[in-house]
Amino acid sequence: MNTKEFLSELCNSHSVSGHESGIVELIESAFSKYADKISVDKLGNVIILKKGKNNFSNSKIMIAAHMDEIGLIVKSIEENGFIKFSNIGGVDPRTILSQEVTVHGNKDLFGVIVSKPPHLQEESENEKAIMMDELYIDLGYDNNEVNSYVNVGDVITINREIKELKGDRLAGKSLDDKAGIASMYECIKELSKIEHELDIYFVCTVQEEVGLRGAITSTYNINPDFGVAIDVGFGSTPELPKRDTIDMGMGPAITIGGYIHPKLREKIVEIAKEYNIPFQYEVAPGSIGTDANAIQITREGIPTLNLSIPLRYMHTSVEVVDMKDIRNTAKLLAFFIASITNDDLEGLLCY
């Protein structure tokens, strides 16, 4: 499957945190051609194993990208059939005003977010940010009918299909972190052409957006020798301070900081330079908001790397990524993995 098509299909599907099972089949069908084994664990993480050649020490690398997306959840059904809702993961309420949505009840229902006409607003009202609790979803049905299709706790997603922008860029919802999944897909394709010694566990993790939950349990399960998280980073736009952002189209950002193993990071930078793969740096003085955070402190500690794909307008339904960055992340990872042998491993991971 073409990676861009795979990514578009992933993003046009729904996988709100805790409800990722809907895209498992799509992921399995894409990866199965290149994998030795695919399994799904107790929390729903999809674990794709590609074995290495002559892996005499049974060493394991874990690569993680999260397959869940932020979304909304039905909080209550009002007397007139309107729905009040809450968020799953970090949703800025200001981004959902005037959106079209789907409420995933016992069938999928089309709805709109209700907004007050400007004519009826108080003078300074439109200066203030809208709060989640002030918003309603109109499904066009009365209370009885809504109750026959929808329950408290049903999830809601924004209707958005992937749009192709100029320059090989895509815009849509949940590119955070399906861009990472797409990168893993490109990576496993590359690795089917080059030899690698170590076993690789590609993990599509669940519930990252609500607390890195899938990474906690899947890392415990796999107990790799080291782990790499692929997530998205803040793509630069005019109003953001330069030091908080990375540039679109300039390759993956390699995170530097305490939560990252210094020698592993030096090695991946070496590989990037050796193969002329564009890359940038992302400085993290402390906590990193990705699966890497959970991986590092599992069991007795796991040396960890973090790669960020530049992405603009994070956590809106018009996130933008550059396919070049996805491909370069995959390439970098593939060459990096292929360069590591069992003999190198101890020296690479020691302090």
Added chain:
Amino acid sequence: MLLKKLTEASGVSGNEKEVRDIIIAEIKDHVDDLKIDKLGNIIAYKNGKPSSKKLMITAHMDEVGLMVTDIDDKGFIKFTTVGGIDKRVLVSKTVHIGDNKIPGVIGSKPIHLQKKNERNKAIDIDNLYIDIGTDTKEETSKFVKIGDYVTFDSKYIEFGDDLIKAKALDNRVGCSLLIELIKEVKDVSFYGVFTVMEEIGLRGAGPAAYYVNPDISIILEGTLCYDVPKIDSHLIPTYINKGPAISLMDRTTIFNRSLREKIVGIAIKNNIPYQYRKSSMGGNDSGNIHTKKEGSITATISVPCRNIHSPTSVMSKKDYDNTYRLLRAIIKDFEKGELVNGF
């Protein structure tokens, strides 16, 4: 002098190498097993009389500091904080950057050029930068790179009535105490663990405890002290010169009461002054140790440090000595099997 060597070394959270190497050199001939784990924690074991309970004593090696995030076109260095630092202590200070300890200064707009309302506000980190004396990005980049760690430039100085000023007393004081215990204690089995990245999320402690799986842990710290005049006594977390501070509770642990009471009993029996750490703010490695695996009991014992997380922390030698005496007495009780009675 051990504490001087330790405090003047650079070991910002995530980059503890220089401190780790000093500690290893000090303890390697006094331990039966020594390993560096996958996050950089030092896990040392002293083999002595067999005991029914596993004892672990820990101290974190890292200090708060800064990290280079960018070099601008004129060669000025932008940075961010690592760990909890009040940004107001950064202005008008000297620093060292990177492994080569390049000297730099954090200046600020002269008061002459500031508007009246500007003077009432704290200077934002975005408006601060380090100057190493170069004028272009290219020149600066010869000496400094993005991701370099920065420490305060602060010498170890003894002053006043047996007081010490240094940077990083939190937690080189704990490291120093633990090193001395490792060297001097004979014939008692225990793990001495020097952890990484406590200041950025108690990171090293969890995996270290997972490996060691202790029954009892004693965590050594340098802790908050703000004993200035005219403050209500209940708002003073600890005092200088009133002895080691024993923790009651903080954001990450409710300290096991029986163990805490036993420690107080030991202090009283041996005529060692002690105090309680009255604040429940803050946290330390105990948080991630006591809830690991099937759980364990912990106690945190701290040396009070004024001006914590700044270049000019101050502690009292008397408090250090009394803390050491208390630790020796606790270990003696442990050796006799008395510490663990009832657990």
Added chain:
Amino acid sequence: MDFNSKLLEELVKTYGPSGNETKICNYIKGQIEKYVDEIIIDSLGNLIARKKGNGNKIMIAAHMDQIGFMITDIDDNGFLRFTNIGGVSPLVSLNQHVVFENGVLGIIAKEPVEDISKLKLSNMYIDIGVRDKNEAESLVNIGDVCVYLPHYCENENTVFTSALDDRIGCYIAIEAIKAVNNSSNDLYFVFTAQEEVGTRGAKTSAYRIEPDICISLDVTGSGDTPKAKTFAVGLNKGTAIKVKDQSILTHPKLRNIMIDIAKNNNIPYQLEVLEHGGTDSGAVHLTKEGVPSGVISIPTRYIHSTTEMVSKNDVINSLKLLIKLLEHNIEI
């Protein structure tokens, strides 16, 4: 099924703030020992009681600890300064009676403040009615913990008392231990410690037990009082099956099993989406390789005040759901 007022009254009146659960632990142990096969108390103070079986290992968690106040300072006049254990609102605690483990009584009071809405715990103190510091020190020590003075009131359908969070969960667990007899599952009833300060006991007990499934029993709020924030759960509408809170997205399959069991047994239920707060299941479901977990919530008004309120019918329905669930062969 009858409501066991005596048991609940004794539960809420027994001392047990987070970190000091010995008394409540001993009380519960006394209530259940003849109905279980094994009892262990671990190093954090969790009480783990097992009813052996061959099927799935199911952990049922209810937390024994309650919120409280720890003394950090005793001033020269014998007034006590304190910090909170668990979530305490200064305004709610003002002028309330408190009691220490040894029975010493006190009242929470405040220094004069200009703006009462900015009241902080550091402006407050506990007055135990002594003449000076010496007298205070003869009664209490720094590090001692007090709780709201318990009282128990009820009418035909409603209970009004402090500490329903989570003694009502403990009540349901105890009644279930006595009532469940048709279960092939291997049941671990865990009365957890230190939930109120971060679900700490749940972490360590789950690590030890390695359950296949976990169900927590805890209180949840209610959205049925005047001008209450939108919340679909209310009193007298049945037991609440949790869908989401800050600590967990309950396993959809487990949640659906719980809904089916409620429907098939005519147990009135409601679905809960809670925007704040967490429970022991939040900690358990992330243990080791993961544990599918859910929560049976008891709708409660005025949580963390001196008088929390539940409907007896809701409690009985929660108990019924738990018993049926434990007797079921759960396939995830």
